[in-house]
Amino acid sequence: MGHGVEGRVTPPAQLDAESAATVAATLQALATPSRLRILTRLRHGACPVGELAEAVEMEQSAVSHQLRLLRALGLVTGTRQGRSVVYSLYDNHVAMLLDEAVYHIEHLGLDVIDEVAGPA
Amino acid sequence: MGHGVEGRVTPPAQLDAESAATVAATLQALATPSRLRILTRLRHGACPVGELAEAVEMEQSAVSHQLRLLRALGLVTGTRQGRSVVYSLYDNHVAMLLDEAVYHIEHLGLDVIDEVAGPA
């Protein structure tokens, strides 16, 4: 294994309005505590809705609404298994997007100063 | 040079409500076309407000409002230089967060199946 963001990620060119809209829409899906918790829960493995609701301490209905949104954006998929519907992250990009977002955000502003000279 | 997301990013544990809120708040800052364009513009180099406004095709006032928000979240910094105030991304984590977010999102659902066996 071991693919993904190998050595480098292409630095995005100045986004045109359209790309910006797409990216923004998807990021919006990660930009809420409820969905973030749903996704990080799924990051640890597939899970039926009811269990998900318990794990993230939300009402089942609310979870369902959010899952609908996440599904529409292609971030998760649900498959029926008996009475339950088991959800999981759609693919590896979702998992890494999550991992890296959480990582970088939790390290924001904690950069060690390794610049040789101070600013200007 | 070359630090950052070296080999791996720690997979986030199930986020508690507090962390989820923090991460969500920061992601929200990337979750709008206007701010996304502002940030990707800054990703290519520091820039005064007026120029920024032109680059992203927004009114100067709107840009200022967004910069205020981005500053509050520690994503950008502004320094006076004569009459202008020059803005830039705060640190490397912001830059990488941007790069990786855009990268993964633009590749969502485009995963080539390079798993040896099919799913499960």
Next chain:
DNA sequence: TGAACACATGAAGAGGTCTTCAGATGTTCC
């Protein structure tokens, strides 16, 4: 078929977000 379970969905309201407009603040140069 009917009851119980698991999930989805529609409507509605509280709350938040983004932009615009008008005006305030800070800076340079004469």
Next chain:
DNA sequence: GGAACATCTGAAGACCTCTTCATGTGTTCA
């Protein structure tokens, strides 16, 4: 000091979002 420039800020309105409540759909089992 005063004019011109660059940016910031507050208020207000249009719009979108998230949750809850009530109900609908699908599935299992007897």
